[in-house]
Amino acid sequence: MSRLLEGIVEAFRLIISFDPDLLQIVFLSLRVSGMAIILSALIGVPLGAMLGLKEERKTRFFNKIIFTFMGMPPVVAGLIIYLILSRQGPLGVLGLLYTPSAMVIAQVFLATPIVIGLTMVGIRAKGSEVEETARSLGAGSTLAAWTVVMESRFAIFGAIITGFSRVIAEVGAVMIVGGNIAGRTRVMTTAIVLETRKGNFELAIGLGLILLILSFVINSVLYNMQKGGKKD
Protein backbone atom coordinates (compact mmCIF):
# COMPACT_ATOMS: atom_id res chain seq x y z
CA MET A 1 0.00 0.00 0.00
CA SER A 2 2.85 2.37 0.85
CA ARG A 3 4.37 1.72 -2.59
CA LEU A 4 1.12 2.76 -4.19
CA LEU A 5 1.00 5.97 -2.15
CA GLU A 6 4.65 6.66 -2.93
CA GLY A 7 3.80 6.10 -6.59
CA ILE A 8 1.01 8.65 -6.45
CA VAL A 9 3.32 11.16 -4.77
CA GLU A 10 5.98 10.39 -7.39
CA ALA A 11 3.46 10.96 -10.17
CA PHE A 12 2.61 14.42 -8.86
CA ARG A 13 6.29 15.22 -8.34
CA LEU A 14 7.03 14.25 -11.95
CA ILE A 15 4.14 16.28 -13.28
CA ILE A 16 4.94 19.38 -11.21
CA SER A 17 8.66 19.27 -11.93
CA PHE A 18 8.11 19.06 -15.72
CA ASP A 19 10.75 16.34 -15.83
CA PRO A 20 12.22 16.58 -19.36
CA ASP A 21 12.62 12.79 -19.74
CA LEU A 22 9.04 12.27 -18.69
CA LEU A 23 7.76 14.98 -21.04
CA GLN A 24 9.68 13.40 -23.90
CA ILE A 25 8.10 10.01 -23.15
CA VAL A 26 4.61 11.51 -22.82
CA PHE A 27 4.86 13.48 -26.05
CA LEU A 28 6.20 10.49 -27.97
CA SER A 29 3.35 8.33 -26.63
CA LEU A 30 0.81 10.92 -27.73
CA ARG A 31 2.51 11.45 -31.09
CA VAL A 32 2.68 7.73 -31.91
CA SER A 33 -0.81 6.81 -30.71
CA GLY A 34 -2.33 10.05 -32.08
CA MET A 35 -0.86 9.48 -35.52
CA ALA A 36 -1.88 5.81 -35.41
CA ILE A 37 -5.50 6.58 -34.57
CA ILE A 38 -5.74 9.31 -37.23
CA LEU A 39 -4.49 6.86 -39.87
CA SER A 40 -6.74 4.11 -38.52
CA ALA A 41 -9.75 6.42 -38.70
CA LEU A 42 -8.89 7.46 -42.26
CA ILE A 43 -8.68 3.82 -43.31
CA GLY A 44 -11.25 2.28 -40.97
CA VAL A 45 -14.20 4.66 -41.12
CA PRO A 46 -14.75 4.51 -44.92
CA LEU A 47 -14.18 0.74 -44.95
CA GLY A 48 -16.49 0.21 -41.98
CA ALA A 49 -19.13 2.45 -43.55
CA MET A 50 -18.87 0.58 -46.83
CA LEU A 51 -19.30 -2.78 -45.12
CA GLY A 52 -22.03 -1.48 -42.83
CA LEU A 53 -24.08 -0.28 -45.78
CA LYS A 54 -23.98 -3.70 -47.40
CA GLU A 55 -26.33 -6.50 -46.45
CA GLU A 56 -24.97 -8.57 -43.57
CA ARG A 57 -25.07 -11.82 -45.54
CA LYS A 58 -22.84 -10.29 -48.24
CA THR A 59 -20.10 -9.32 -45.77
CA ARG A 60 -20.26 -12.35 -43.49
CA PHE A 61 -16.77 -13.58 -44.39
CA PHE A 62 -15.18 -10.13 -43.92
CA ASN A 63 -17.02 -9.70 -40.61
CA LYS A 64 -15.40 -12.85 -39.25
CA ILE A 65 -11.94 -11.72 -40.38
CA ILE A 66 -12.39 -8.25 -38.89
CA PHE A 67 -13.76 -9.53 -35.60
CA THR A 68 -10.80 -11.92 -35.35
CA PHE A 69 -8.32 -9.10 -35.97
CA MET A 70 -10.13 -6.92 -33.40
CA GLY A 71 -8.97 -9.31 -30.72
CA MET A 72 -5.43 -9.74 -32.02
CA PRO A 73 -2.84 -9.84 -29.21
CA PRO A 74 -0.49 -6.83 -29.48
CA VAL A 75 2.59 -9.06 -29.33
CA VAL A 76 1.38 -10.96 -32.39
CA ALA A 77 0.75 -7.69 -34.22
CA GLY A 78 4.21 -6.54 -33.16
CA LEU A 79 5.77 -9.77 -34.34
CA ILE A 80 4.10 -9.54 -37.78
CA ILE A 81 5.17 -5.92 -38.26
CA TYR A 82 8.64 -6.79 -36.96
CA LEU A 83 9.01 -9.53 -39.59
CA ILE A 84 7.79 -7.20 -42.33
CA LEU A 85 10.12 -4.35 -41.32
CA SER A 86 13.17 -6.39 -40.30
CA ARG A 87 16.16 -6.30 -42.62
CA GLN A 88 15.17 -9.55 -44.34
CA GLY A 89 11.49 -8.60 -44.49
CA PRO A 90 9.66 -7.24 -47.54
CA LEU A 91 9.91 -3.65 -46.27
CA GLY A 92 13.29 -3.99 -44.56
CA VAL A 93 14.86 -1.69 -47.11
CA LEU A 94 12.95 1.24 -45.60
CA GLY A 95 14.94 0.93 -42.38
CA LEU A 96 11.93 1.68 -40.19
CA LEU A 97 12.49 -0.90 -37.47
CA TYR A 98 13.12 0.61 -34.01
CA THR A 99 11.75 3.99 -35.08
CA PRO A 100 8.53 5.75 -34.04
CA SER A 101 7.21 5.12 -37.58
CA ALA A 102 7.38 1.37 -36.97
CA MET A 103 5.45 1.88 -33.74
CA VAL A 104 2.79 3.87 -35.61
CA ILE A 105 2.48 1.09 -38.21
CA ALA A 106 2.08 -1.55 -35.50
CA GLN A 107 -0.59 0.48 -33.73
CA VAL A 108 -2.44 1.16 -36.99
CA PHE A 109 -2.43 -2.59 -37.51
CA LEU A 110 -4.04 -3.01 -34.07
CA ALA A 111 -6.53 -0.13 -34.15
CA THR A 112 -7.83 -0.31 -37.73
CA PRO A 113 -9.83 -3.56 -37.32
CA ILE A 114 -11.45 -2.06 -34.21
CA VAL A 115 -12.42 1.11 -36.05
CA ILE A 116 -13.70 -0.88 -39.06
CA GLY A 117 -15.63 -3.38 -36.94
CA LEU A 118 -17.30 -0.91 -34.59
CA THR A 119 -18.09 1.55 -37.40
CA MET A 120 -19.67 -1.27 -39.37
CA VAL A 121 -21.78 -2.38 -36.40
CA GLY A 122 -22.79 1.21 -35.62
CA ILE A 123 -23.85 1.91 -39.17
CA ARG A 124 -25.65 -1.38 -39.52
CA ALA A 125 -27.72 -0.68 -36.39
CA LYS A 126 -29.86 2.00 -38.08
CA GLY A 127 -28.24 2.25 -41.49
CA SER A 128 -30.98 0.78 -43.67
CA GLU A 129 -33.67 2.81 -41.92
CA VAL A 130 -31.72 6.05 -42.37
CA GLU A 131 -30.81 5.20 -45.94
CA GLU A 132 -34.43 4.52 -46.87
CA THR A 133 -35.59 7.73 -45.22
CA ALA A 134 -32.93 9.67 -47.12
CA ARG A 135 -33.84 8.01 -50.41
CA SER A 136 -37.55 8.57 -49.83
CA LEU A 137 -36.71 12.27 -49.56
CA GLY A 138 -34.88 12.27 -52.89
CA ALA A 139 -31.28 11.64 -51.87
CA GLY A 140 -29.06 9.98 -54.46
CA SER A 141 -26.86 7.08 -53.42
CA THR A 142 -23.90 9.28 -52.41
CA LEU A 143 -25.97 11.66 -50.27
CA ALA A 144 -27.87 8.73 -48.75
CA ALA A 145 -24.58 7.03 -47.80
CA TRP A 146 -23.22 10.31 -46.37
CA THR A 147 -26.42 10.77 -44.35
CA VAL A 148 -26.03 7.28 -42.90
CA VAL A 149 -22.44 8.07 -41.87
CA MET A 150 -23.48 11.39 -40.31
CA GLU A 151 -26.37 9.76 -38.45
CA SER A 152 -23.95 7.12 -37.14
CA ARG A 153 -21.32 9.69 -36.14
CA PHE A 154 -21.66 8.97 -32.41
CA ALA A 155 -21.01 5.28 -33.04
CA ILE A 156 -18.07 6.18 -35.29
CA PHE A 157 -16.61 8.42 -32.60
CA GLY A 158 -17.09 5.55 -30.18
CA ALA A 159 -15.12 3.31 -32.54
CA ILE A 160 -12.30 5.86 -32.70
CA ILE A 161 -12.25 6.29 -28.91
CA THR A 162 -12.07 2.52 -28.43
CA GLY A 163 -9.28 2.27 -31.00
CA PHE A 164 -7.33 5.02 -29.26
CA SER A 165 -7.77 3.42 -25.85
CA ARG A 166 -6.44 0.19 -27.27
CA VAL A 167 -3.25 1.68 -28.74
CA ILE A 168 -2.35 4.17 -25.99
CA ALA A 169 -2.45 1.32 -23.47
CA GLU A 170 -0.73 -1.42 -25.44
CA VAL A 171 2.84 -2.42 -24.78
CA GLY A 172 3.62 -5.62 -26.67
CA ALA A 173 3.67 -4.31 -30.21
CA VAL A 174 5.59 -1.08 -29.54
CA MET A 175 8.10 -2.97 -27.42
CA ILE A 176 8.86 -5.40 -30.27
CA VAL A 177 9.03 -2.93 -33.16
CA GLY A 178 10.23 0.11 -31.20
CA GLY A 179 12.75 -1.57 -28.94
CA ASN A 180 12.16 0.80 -25.99
CA ILE A 181 15.20 2.91 -26.84
CA ALA A 182 15.63 5.81 -24.38
CA GLY A 183 15.01 9.17 -26.02
CA ARG A 184 13.95 7.57 -29.30
CA THR A 185 11.22 4.95 -28.98
CA ARG A 186 10.47 4.82 -25.28
CA VAL A 187 6.80 5.43 -24.63
CA MET A 188 4.87 5.36 -21.36
CA THR A 189 3.86 1.72 -21.44
CA THR A 190 7.35 0.46 -22.31
CA ALA A 191 8.84 2.76 -19.67
CA ILE A 192 6.47 1.27 -17.07
CA VAL A 193 7.63 -2.24 -17.99
CA LEU A 194 11.27 -1.20 -17.76
CA GLU A 195 10.93 0.59 -14.43
CA THR A 196 9.02 -2.36 -12.95
CA ARG A 197 11.77 -4.73 -14.03
CA LYS A 198 14.36 -2.44 -12.46
CA GLY A 199 12.39 -2.43 -9.23
CA ASN A 200 11.52 1.29 -9.47
CA PHE A 201 7.92 0.64 -8.53
CA GLU A 202 7.24 4.22 -7.43
CA LEU A 203 8.26 5.57 -10.82
CA ALA A 204 6.36 2.79 -12.61
CA ILE A 205 3.20 3.56 -10.64
CA GLY A 206 3.75 7.27 -11.22
CA LEU A 207 4.01 6.72 -14.97
CA GLY A 208 0.95 4.47 -14.88
CA LEU A 209 -1.02 7.15 -13.08
CA ILE A 210 0.03 9.79 -15.60
CA LEU A 211 -1.00 7.43 -18.42
CA LEU A 212 -4.41 6.99 -16.79
CA ILE A 213 -4.85 10.75 -16.28
CA LEU A 214 -3.86 11.45 -19.90
CA SER A 215 -6.17 8.74 -21.14
CA PHE A 216 -8.98 10.18 -19.03
CA VAL A 217 -8.45 13.72 -20.36
CA ILE A 218 -8.26 12.62 -24.01
CA ASN A 219 -11.24 10.29 -23.73
CA SER A 220 -13.24 13.03 -21.97
CA VAL A 221 -12.58 15.41 -24.85
CA LEU A 222 -13.50 12.76 -27.43
CA TYR A 223 -16.55 11.76 -25.40
CA ASN A 224 -17.81 15.35 -25.34
CA MET A 225 -17.23 15.57 -29.08
CA GLN A 226 -19.12 12.30 -29.51
CA LYS A 227 -22.08 13.69 -27.61
CA GLY A 228 -22.05 16.67 -29.97
CA GLY A 229 -21.58 19.14 -27.13
CA LYS A 230 -24.84 18.08 -25.49
CA LYS A 231 -24.99 18.37 -21.72
CA ASP A 232 -25.94 15.38 -19.56
Added chain:
Amino acid sequence: MNEIIKAYDKEVLKIDKLVLKKGCIYGVIGPSGAGKSTLLRIINLLTPPDGGKLCYHGKPVPPNGHDRLELQRKMALVFQKTLLFKDSVYNNVAYGLKARGYSRVEIETRVISLLDQVGMKELTFRRADTLSGGEAQRVAIARAVAFEPELLLLDEPTANLDPGNIELIEGMITTLAKTKDITVVMVTHNVFQARRIADQVIFINQGEIVEMGTTEKIFTEPDHNSTRLFVEGKMVY
Protein backbone atom coordinates in the same frame (compact mmCIF):
# COMPACT_ATOMS: atom_id res chain seq x y z
CA MET B 1 -49.39 0.02 -61.99
CA ASN B 2 -50.17 -3.16 -63.90
CA GLU B 3 -49.95 -6.77 -62.76
CA ILE B 4 -47.60 -5.92 -59.91
CA ILE B 5 -46.36 -8.90 -57.92
CA LYS B 6 -44.18 -8.88 -54.82
CA ALA B 7 -43.22 -11.92 -52.81
CA TYR B 8 -40.89 -12.48 -49.88
CA ASP B 9 -41.27 -15.97 -48.44
CA LYS B 10 -44.79 -16.04 -49.84
CA GLU B 11 -46.65 -13.71 -52.17
CA VAL B 12 -47.55 -10.49 -50.32
CA LEU B 13 -48.88 -8.34 -53.12
CA LYS B 14 -50.64 -9.04 -56.39
CA ILE B 15 -52.21 -6.02 -58.04
CA ASP B 16 -53.82 -6.33 -61.45
CA LYS B 17 -54.26 -2.63 -62.03
CA LEU B 18 -54.12 0.54 -59.98
CA VAL B 19 -54.38 4.04 -61.42
CA LEU B 20 -53.98 7.12 -59.19
CA LYS B 21 -55.53 10.46 -60.17
CA LYS B 22 -53.77 13.74 -59.52
CA GLY B 23 -54.85 15.77 -56.51
CA CYS B 24 -56.86 12.95 -54.97
CA ILE B 25 -56.48 11.67 -51.40
CA TYR B 26 -56.50 7.87 -51.30
CA GLY B 27 -57.05 5.98 -48.09
CA VAL B 28 -55.61 2.46 -48.18
CA ILE B 29 -57.27 0.21 -45.63
CA GLY B 30 -57.03 -3.46 -44.86
CA PRO B 31 -56.01 -5.92 -42.16
CA SER B 32 -52.43 -6.17 -40.89
CA GLY B 33 -50.14 -7.97 -43.30
CA ALA B 34 -52.45 -7.26 -46.25
CA GLY B 35 -49.60 -5.68 -48.23
CA LYS B 36 -50.46 -2.00 -47.66
CA SER B 37 -46.95 -0.87 -46.69
CA THR B 38 -45.40 -2.96 -49.46
CA LEU B 39 -47.66 -1.16 -51.92
CA LEU B 40 -46.31 2.23 -50.74
CA ARG B 41 -42.71 1.02 -50.93
CA ILE B 42 -43.22 -0.21 -54.48
CA ILE B 43 -44.84 3.06 -55.57
CA ASN B 44 -41.95 4.99 -53.97
CA LEU B 45 -39.46 2.78 -55.90
CA LEU B 46 -37.82 1.68 -52.65
CA THR B 47 -38.77 -1.95 -53.17
CA PRO B 48 -38.65 -3.34 -56.69
CA PRO B 49 -41.60 -5.54 -57.63
CA ASP B 50 -40.91 -9.11 -58.74
CA GLY B 51 -43.13 -8.67 -61.76
CA GLY B 52 -45.47 -6.24 -63.49
CA LYS B 53 -45.20 -2.72 -64.82
CA LEU B 54 -45.01 0.61 -63.04
CA CYS B 55 -45.83 3.75 -64.99
CA TYR B 56 -45.67 7.41 -64.06
CA HIS B 57 -47.69 9.84 -66.19
CA GLY B 58 -48.15 6.95 -68.62
CA LYS B 59 -44.41 6.34 -69.05
CA PRO B 60 -42.67 3.22 -67.68
CA VAL B 61 -40.45 3.79 -64.65
CA PRO B 62 -36.76 3.65 -65.69
CA PRO B 63 -34.99 0.63 -64.17
CA ASN B 64 -32.11 2.74 -62.81
CA GLY B 65 -29.99 5.83 -63.36
CA HIS B 66 -30.61 9.55 -63.12
CA ASP B 67 -34.10 9.45 -64.66
CA ARG B 68 -35.23 7.04 -61.97
CA LEU B 69 -33.82 9.33 -59.26
CA GLU B 70 -35.57 12.32 -60.85
CA LEU B 71 -38.82 10.36 -60.82
CA GLN B 72 -38.27 9.32 -57.21
CA ARG B 73 -37.82 12.99 -56.39
CA LYS B 74 -41.39 13.65 -57.45
CA MET B 75 -42.58 11.54 -54.54
CA ALA B 76 -42.13 11.43 -50.79
CA LEU B 77 -42.82 8.68 -48.31
CA VAL B 78 -43.46 9.22 -44.61
CA PHE B 79 -42.80 5.98 -42.77
CA GLN B 80 -44.91 4.61 -39.98
CA LYS B 81 -41.93 4.81 -37.64
CA THR B 82 -40.80 8.41 -37.87
CA LEU B 83 -37.08 8.83 -38.28
CA LEU B 84 -35.85 12.37 -37.94
CA PHE B 85 -32.18 13.04 -38.53
CA LYS B 86 -30.06 13.95 -35.49
CA ASP B 87 -30.08 17.59 -36.42
CA SER B 88 -32.24 20.69 -35.99
CA VAL B 89 -35.88 20.80 -37.05
CA TYR B 90 -34.82 23.32 -39.71
CA ASN B 91 -32.22 21.02 -41.26
CA ASN B 92 -34.62 18.09 -41.22
CA VAL B 93 -37.25 20.00 -43.19
CA ALA B 94 -34.55 21.41 -45.48
CA TYR B 95 -33.10 17.95 -46.30
CA GLY B 96 -35.10 17.19 -49.44
CA LEU B 97 -34.64 20.74 -50.71
CA LYS B 98 -30.86 20.51 -50.27
CA ALA B 99 -30.88 17.14 -52.08
CA ARG B 100 -32.59 18.87 -55.01
CA GLY B 101 -30.10 21.72 -55.08
CA TYR B 102 -32.42 24.56 -54.04
CA SER B 103 -30.71 27.87 -53.19
CA ARG B 104 -30.10 28.79 -49.56
CA VAL B 105 -32.60 31.67 -49.74
CA GLU B 106 -35.29 29.49 -51.31
CA ILE B 107 -34.71 26.78 -48.69
CA GLU B 108 -35.00 29.28 -45.85
CA THR B 109 -38.19 30.80 -47.25
CA ARG B 110 -39.85 27.44 -47.76
CA VAL B 111 -38.79 25.89 -44.47
CA ILE B 112 -39.84 28.86 -42.33
CA SER B 113 -43.16 29.21 -44.13
CA LEU B 114 -43.91 25.50 -43.85
CA LEU B 115 -43.00 25.31 -40.16
CA ASP B 116 -45.25 28.30 -39.57
CA GLN B 117 -48.04 26.48 -41.42
CA VAL B 118 -47.72 23.39 -39.22
CA GLY B 119 -47.40 25.40 -36.00
CA MET B 120 -43.76 24.54 -35.41
CA LYS B 121 -42.08 27.90 -36.09
CA GLU B 122 -41.03 28.33 -32.45
CA LEU B 123 -39.20 25.01 -32.62
CA THR B 124 -37.28 25.77 -35.83
CA PHE B 125 -33.84 25.41 -34.29
CA ARG B 126 -34.66 22.76 -31.69
CA ARG B 127 -32.88 19.44 -31.98
CA ALA B 128 -35.26 17.02 -33.66
CA ASP B 129 -34.52 14.25 -31.15
CA THR B 130 -36.03 16.34 -28.35
CA LEU B 131 -39.48 16.58 -29.97
CA SER B 132 -42.61 14.79 -28.78
CA GLY B 133 -44.22 12.10 -30.94
CA GLY B 134 -46.80 14.47 -32.40
CA GLU B 135 -44.25 17.21 -33.08
CA ALA B 136 -41.90 14.71 -34.71
CA GLN B 137 -44.65 13.46 -37.00
CA ARG B 138 -45.54 17.03 -37.99
CA VAL B 139 -41.89 17.66 -38.84
CA ALA B 140 -41.75 14.40 -40.83
CA ILE B 141 -44.76 15.47 -42.89
CA ALA B 142 -43.42 19.02 -43.31
CA ARG B 143 -40.10 17.52 -44.46
CA ALA B 144 -41.90 15.35 -47.00
CA VAL B 145 -43.97 18.16 -48.50
CA ALA B 146 -41.27 20.87 -48.40
CA PHE B 147 -40.22 20.11 -51.96
CA GLU B 148 -43.85 19.88 -53.04
CA PRO B 149 -43.90 16.31 -54.34
CA GLU B 150 -46.53 15.32 -56.85
CA LEU B 151 -47.23 12.22 -54.84
CA LEU B 152 -47.19 12.00 -51.04
CA LEU B 153 -47.18 8.51 -49.53
CA LEU B 154 -48.08 8.19 -45.87
CA ASP B 155 -47.77 4.97 -43.89
CA GLU B 156 -49.95 5.17 -40.77
CA PRO B 157 -49.13 8.85 -40.22
CA THR B 158 -51.09 9.10 -36.97
CA ALA B 159 -50.35 5.73 -35.39
CA ASN B 160 -49.74 6.04 -31.62
CA LEU B 161 -50.80 9.70 -31.49
CA ASP B 162 -53.38 11.29 -29.22
CA PRO B 163 -56.65 12.64 -30.67
CA GLY B 164 -55.42 16.26 -30.62
CA ASN B 165 -52.38 15.44 -32.72
CA ILE B 166 -54.42 13.17 -35.01
CA GLU B 167 -56.79 16.04 -35.78
CA LEU B 168 -53.86 18.39 -36.37
CA ILE B 169 -52.10 16.01 -38.77
CA GLU B 170 -55.28 15.15 -40.65
CA GLY B 171 -55.85 18.88 -41.08
CA MET B 172 -52.29 19.28 -42.36
CA ILE B 173 -52.70 16.47 -44.89
CA THR B 174 -55.99 17.74 -46.33
CA THR B 175 -54.83 21.37 -46.43
CA LEU B 176 -51.53 20.51 -48.08
CA ALA B 177 -53.18 18.18 -50.59
CA LYS B 178 -55.74 20.77 -51.61
CA THR B 179 -53.56 23.90 -51.58
CA LYS B 180 -50.57 22.32 -53.30
CA ASP B 181 -52.49 19.87 -55.49
CA ILE B 182 -50.58 16.89 -54.11
CA THR B 183 -51.84 13.36 -54.66
CA VAL B 184 -51.87 11.55 -51.31
CA VAL B 185 -51.87 7.82 -50.71
CA MET B 186 -52.36 7.18 -47.02
CA VAL B 187 -52.22 3.75 -45.45
CA THR B 188 -54.27 3.62 -42.27
CA HIS B 189 -55.62 0.88 -40.05
CA ASN B 190 -58.21 3.37 -38.87
CA VAL B 191 -61.23 3.12 -41.19
CA PHE B 192 -62.81 6.20 -39.60
CA GLN B 193 -59.75 8.21 -40.52
CA ALA B 194 -60.01 7.03 -44.12
CA ARG B 195 -63.65 8.05 -44.09
CA ARG B 196 -62.81 11.50 -42.65
CA ILE B 197 -60.14 12.57 -45.11
CA ALA B 198 -59.96 10.30 -48.16
CA ASP B 199 -61.65 11.02 -51.49
CA GLN B 200 -61.14 7.43 -52.62
CA VAL B 201 -60.69 4.29 -50.55
CA ILE B 202 -58.72 1.21 -51.55
CA PHE B 203 -59.46 -1.93 -49.57
CA ILE B 204 -56.64 -4.48 -49.70
CA ASN B 205 -56.85 -7.99 -48.32
CA GLN B 206 -54.31 -10.81 -48.64
CA GLY B 207 -52.21 -8.79 -51.07
CA GLU B 208 -54.99 -8.02 -53.52
CA ILE B 209 -57.14 -4.97 -54.08
CA VAL B 210 -60.59 -6.22 -53.17
CA GLU B 211 -62.33 -2.97 -53.92
CA MET B 212 -61.62 0.64 -54.77
CA GLY B 213 -64.11 3.47 -54.98
CA THR B 214 -65.26 6.77 -53.58
CA THR B 215 -65.27 7.00 -49.81
CA GLU B 216 -69.04 7.38 -49.85
CA LYS B 217 -69.52 4.22 -51.89
CA ILE B 218 -67.07 2.07 -49.93
CA PHE B 219 -68.67 3.03 -46.62
CA THR B 220 -72.33 2.94 -47.68
CA GLU B 221 -72.75 0.43 -50.48
CA PRO B 222 -69.58 -1.61 -51.08
CA ASP B 223 -69.65 -4.27 -53.79
CA HIS B 224 -67.88 -6.89 -51.72
CA ASN B 225 -69.03 -8.46 -48.51
CA SER B 226 -65.51 -8.49 -47.03
CA THR B 227 -65.26 -4.71 -47.62
CA ARG B 228 -68.56 -4.18 -45.85
CA LEU B 229 -67.47 -6.33 -42.93
CA PHE B 230 -64.14 -4.54 -42.65
CA VAL B 231 -65.55 -1.00 -42.69
CA GLU B 232 -68.12 -2.11 -40.12
CA GLY B 233 -65.25 -3.11 -37.85
CA LYS B 234 -65.81 -6.86 -38.16
CA MET B 235 -62.92 -9.32 -38.27
CA VAL B 236 -61.63 -9.88 -41.78
CA TYR B 237 -58.63 -12.10 -42.53
